[in-house]
Every structure is written in structure tokens, then in C-alpha cells.
Amino acid sequence: MDNASFLQDLFGMQGQVAVVVGGAGALGLCLATGLGKNGAKIVVADMNEDACKTAVEKLSAEGIEAIYKTVNVTDKQSLIALREEALKLTGQVDMLINCAGINAGTSFLEVDENKWDAIMAVNLKGTMLACQVFIEAMLKNKDGGSILNIGSVNTARPLSRVFAYAASKAGVVNLTRNIAQEFGTQGIRCNAICPGFFPAEQNRKLLDAKRVENIMNGTPMRRYGDPNELVGAAILLLAKKAGSYITGSPVYVDGGFTASWF
Numbered sequence: 088m089d090n091a092s093f094l095q096d097l098f099g100m101q102g103q104v105a106v107v108v109g110g111a112g113a114l115g116l117c118l119a120t121g122l123g124k125n126g127a128k129i130v131v132a133d134m135n136e137d138a139c140k141t142a143v144e145k146l147s148a149e150g151i152e153a154i155y156k157t158v159n160v161t162d163k164q165s166l167i168a169l170r171e172e173a174l175k176l177t178g179q180v181d182m183l184i185n186c187a188g189i190n191a192g193t194s195f196l197e198v199d200e201n202k203w204d205a206i207m208a209v210n211l212k213g214t215m216l217a218c219q220v221f222i223e224a225m226l227k228n229k230d231g232g233s234i235l236n237i238g239s240v241n242t243a244r245p246l247s248r249v250f251a252y253a254a255s256k257a258g259v260v261n262l263t264r265n266i267a268q269e270f271g272t273q274g275i276r277c278n279a280i281c282p283g284f285f286p287a288e289q290n291r292k293l294l295d296a297k298r299v300e301n302i303m304n305g306t307p308m309r310r311y312g313d314p315n316e317l318v319g320a321a322i323l324l325l326a327k328k329a330g331s332y333i334t335g336s337p338v339y340v341d342g343g344f345t346a347s348w349f
């Protein structure tokens with residue numbers, strides 16, 4: 088095997104199918120593009136239909152085979168409909184990325200119960216439901232399947248003013264490990280990426296001057312991440328061969344944020 092084939096064999100995703108839930112968002116679309124350029128067919132699944140259409144246009148413009156279906160991750164029936172459509176159109180789902188997420192910031196005494204419930208419903212319950220629905224299908228695959236959940240640095244260092252978000256992401260990492268434990272012998276791997284700070288629509292509004300200063304002081308690399316810097320970790324964790332013995336792992340892609348302390 089020549090050197091190029093060696094890497095292709097290890098990391099390649101030619102012909103495999105990835106469902107990217109939250110795939111019309113900033114990080115989801117970037118991950119979808121990375122997997123697509125690496126040979127995967129992409130199913131963009133998101134509640135924002137206009138953004139789904141734009142995402143598929145962008146993926147197609149890159150020469151990536153992509154379709155979309157709208158989904159609400161808080162609704163199991165909606166996820167089942169997504170799975171059935173994905174199976175009908177592609178035959179098999181090999182990979183699932185759970186990238187849907189919402190956030191809101193307040194002081195602790197101002198935490199609003201409804202917002203708490205909404206954040207938990209999308210970030211934690213939504214991740215659990217999507218895993219449940221797609222693992223049912225992956226268990227029928229000859230070669231199993233691989234899941235990538237999205238945690239956050241605040242699973243290791245709770246960030247101020249985002250109480251529900253931080254708790255939900257800690258839950259996502261716990262869930263990731265528990266799923267890895269449950270399906271370890273059945274060909275299903277489940278890992279998480281825990282990103283540091285990649286400013287996008289949903290979190291830019293939380294970044295006031297003081298917070299930016301704290302983030303930069305707490306990040307050894309002294310800069311934000313670029314979403315493209317998540318792609319390598321995602322491919323490593325998801326690839327059937329490169330990631331074959333990695334399961335239950337939260338991988339921090341954070342410029343050293345969780346490694347540093349004052």
C-alpha cells in the first residue's frame with residue numbers, strides 16, 4: 088500500500104453516510120463540509136429549513152453529495168422520520184453528529200425555569216433521543232456506526248452565567264461515556280468533541296468585553312478557534328479505522344483552555 092492509500096484507508100469516509108443534526112449551524116456545517124470533502128455523503132438535519140437549503144447549496148458547490156431534512160431534536164417522532172428518510176435515500180447511516188444546541192446567559196438567581204427546560208431539552212434530551220433513534224439503525228449495520236456528540240469546555244471548567252448550558256453539556260459528556268459503555272461490544276462507538284470558543288451567532292451575544300478578556304487570558308493560545316480546526320478531531324473520532332479503539336472520549340479542542348489555570 089502506498090503512503091496516500093495508507094492515509095485513505097485509515098481516515099477515509101468514501102461512500103459512508105453522515106447525518107449531521109444541527110448541520111445548518113456554524114459548527115455543524117463546517118463539520119459536514121469536512122466529512123463531505125473526506126468522501127462522506129451528508130444528510131443535513133436542522134430545524135431551520137432556510138438554513139438547511141443554504142447548507143445543501145454550499146455543500147453541493149464543494150462537490151459534496153448532500154440532502155436535508157428538517158428535524159426538531161426535542162421530538163422523538165421527528166427524529167424517527169429523519170432516520171427513515173435518511174435510510175430510504177442512502178441505505179445506511181454510518182455516522183451521526185449531534186450539533187444542535189442553544190444557550191442563554193444570566194446570573195444564577197435570574198435563571199428562568201422555562202429557559203432552563205428549553206436548553207436541557209435541545210442540548211441534552213435532544214442528543215439522547217438522536218443517539219437512541221440512530222443507534223437502533225446502526226445496530227443493523229454490518230460494520231456498526233459511530234457517533235460524535237458536541238460538549239463544551241465548560242464540562243471541565245464551569246463557565247459563569249450559562250448555568251443550564253454548562254449543566255447540559257456536562258450531561259452530554261456523561262451520556263457519551265455511558266453510551267460507549269452500553270454498546271462497546273456491539274460495534275457502536277460514541278465520542279465527544281468539547282470545543283473552546285468559536286464565536287458564532289448563538290454565543291457572540293454572550294461575549295462582552297470582560298468575558299472576552301477572561302477567555303483570552305484563560306486560553307494559552309490567546310485566540311479563538313476557527314471552526315475548521317474541529318474537523319481533524321471529528322474525522323479521527325468518527326473514522327472507522329483511525330478511531331476504531333476510541334470510544335467514550337471527550338476530546339478538548341480549545342487552544343489549551345481546559346489545561347490552564349491561574
Ligand SMILES: NC(=O)c1ccc[n+]([C@@H]2O[C@H](COP(=O)([O-])OP(=O)(O)OC[C@H]3O[C@@H](n4cnc5c(N)ncnc54)[C@H](O)[C@@H]3O)[C@@H](O)[C@H]2O)c1
Pocket residue numbers: 108109110111112113114115132133134135138158159160161185186187188189209213237238239240281282283284285286287288289290
Ligand atoms: N460556537 C462555539 O464556540 C461552541 C463552543 C462549544 C460548544 N458549541 C456547541 O456546538 C454546537 C453547535 O454550535 P454553533 O456555534 O454551530 O451554533 P449554531 O446556532 O450556529 O448552530 C446550532 C444549530 O442547531 C439548530 N437547532 C437548534 N435547536 C434545534 C432543535 N430543537 N432541533 C434541531 N435543530 C436545532 C439551529 O437551527 C442551528 O442551526 C452546539 O451544541 C453548541 O452548544 C459551540
